[in-house]
Each structure stands twice: as C-alpha cells, then as structure tokens.
Amino acid sequence: MRRTDKQITTQADIEQIIKDSLVCRLAFSKDNIPYIVPVSFGYDGTYLYVHTAKEGRKIDFIHSNNLVCMEFDINVKTIEHESIACKWTTTYQSVIGYGKIVEITNFEEASYGLNQIMLHYSGKEWELTEKMLNTVKMWKIKIDELSGKQSAMELF
Numbered sequence: 001m002r003r004t005d006k007q008i009t010t011q012a013d014i015e016q017i018i019k020d021s022l023v024c025r026l027a028f029s030k031d032n033i034p035y036i037v038p039v040s041f042g043y044d045g046t047y048l049y050v051h052t053a054k055e056g057r058k059i060d061f062i063h064s065n066n067l068v069c070m071e072f073d074i075n076v077k078t079i080e081h082e083s084i085a086c087k088w089t090t091t092y093q094s095v096i097g098y099g100k101i102v103e104i105t106n107f108e109e110a111s112y113g114l115n116q117i118m119l120h121y122s123g124k125e126w127e128l129t130e131k132m133l134n135t136v137k138m139w140k141i142k143i144d145e146l147s148g149k150q151s152a153m154e155l156f
Contacts, residue, residue: 096147
C-alpha cells in the first residue's frame, strides 16, 4: 500500500468494516473485460456468501474466471471546502479483498450460506427449504487476501 499512514492494520478492524457494510461490490473479469456489481452478502470470518439468479451475466463471468475482487466501505462522507476546490476530500474506511468464487451445490451448505446473508441483514437465522433455495444459485468466496484503508483518523 502506497499510503501506509492510511492502512488499517488489525484483522479485527478489517472484519468490523465488513460486518458494518451494507453492500459488497464484486469485480469479475472475462476475456479482458471487467464487470463489477453490488451484492448482498454474508460473512462468517472465512467465507463470503452471495446469491445470484439462476442465469445471467455474473454467472457467465464466473464460469469464465472464478477469481474475484471484493470491496466494502463504510463512513463515506464528502468534506467540502468553502472556497478552494482542491481542498474537498472524502472520509471513508474500506476493505479490498481477493478470492475464488465457487458454487455451493448441496442443500446444507447452501442453507448455511443464505443464513449468513440473512444474519448479516436481519440479525437472525431463518428456516429455509429446498424449494426456496432452488430459486437461486448460492456461492461462496474463499478469501485469499484482505487489506484495509481509511481516510480521516477522526472516524475512530
């Protein structure tokens, strides 16, 4: 990281940013073409869980290349300056990660993954049926690398 003064160094702080994020942006690549989408997600400390429709562009990209980049951010705010344009800035805390996405094909693991998503947003686990899970594809991302960055120390 070029700006080590902005680096978030503890795993606990990185994981808190992930837990506090409302959206994960997933980046894919196929035939040298990038594609990024916001997704709902769940995180259990090891894997990131997402769901998709049964078919679509995301799936085409995943089948071509299962390497992904992910981004999370919180506390994003524009800081204005009354008279100097170049003094405008942004405060934020963000996490960037890399990993491999794979489809979950068995009911127990898919149910666990979808419950991780629901737990992230609702704070509770849900009773899920195979019929419910048959309407989506479930995916898990094994996270290989995470790094955090922040601007404006007053966030803490």
